[in-house]
Amino acid sequence: EVQLVEHGGGSVQAGGSLTLSCTVSGYDGDFGCMGWFRQGPGKEREWVSTLNTLRYFTFYAEAVKGRFTIYRDNADNTVYLQMNRLTPEDAAEYLCAASPMCGQEAFNPRGFTYWGQGTQVTVSS
Numbered sequence: 001e002v003q004l005v006e007h008g009g010g011s012v013q014a015g016g017s018l019t020l021s022c023t024v025s026g027y028d029g030d031f032g033c034m035g036w037f038r039q040g041p042g043k044e045r046e047w048v049s050t051l052n053t054l055r056y057f058t059f060y061a062e063a064v065k066g067r068f069t070i071y072r073d074n075a076d077n078t079v080y081l082q083m084n085r086l087t088p089e090d091a092a093e094y095l096c097a098a099s100p101m102c103g104q105e106a107f108n109p110r111g112f113t114y115w116g117q118g119t120q121v122t123v124s125s
Contacts, residue, residue, distance in 0.1 A: 002026040002114050004096045009119030012086055016123070020081040022096030022116055033102035034079045035112055036070060038092035038121075045109050048094070051079060052102045059107065063089070086123045093118040 008020040024031065036048040049070040050059045058070050069082040079096065097112035105111025 002098075004098055004114055004116035006094065006096050006116045006119040009094060009121045011122040011124065014087055014123055014125050016086050017082070017084045018086065018121060019083065020094055020096075020119060020121075021078050022080070023076065023078045024098060025077070027098075027114075030074075030077075031098040031100060031114075033099040033106055033112070034070075034072065035097045035099075035106065036079075036081045036094060037097060037109060038090075038094045039118075040092040043092075045095070046092070047107045047109070049081060050102065050106045052106070054101075057102075061107075083121070086121075088123045088125050091121055091123045093120050 003025045005023050012018055032054045035050040037045050038048050039045045048061055048064055051070045067085045072079045095118045096116040098114045099112045103111055
């Protein structure tokens with residue numbers, strides 16, 4: 001059974017930093033596409049970042065570009081999202097997602113097959 005498990009959420013003050021992790025297990029091989037999404041209360045799921053692991057291309061939503069960094073540690077099959085200069089607008093549940101390949105929907109929830117349970121990020125002003 002494929003599992004994606006996120007860790008690293010928490011509460012920070014505006015301007016602070018957090019690093020989220022997503023550890024993958026149960027998949028035979030490597031996912032070609034890893035993504036992070038977030039969803040605030042009463043809001044739609046919002047794309048945050050995607051990593052094309054085959055070519056190591058990274059993509060970011062405009063709202064987080066320059067502040068967030070997605071990267072992967074092949075040794076422990078984990079993808080990270082480093083988040084700096086957090087603002088209250090970044091507060092949400094953050095979800096990790098995976099797909100065998102990055103296609104045209106790599107910036108859309110429809111483009112991902114497997115999902116983690118999410119980790120909560122709270123940012124106080």
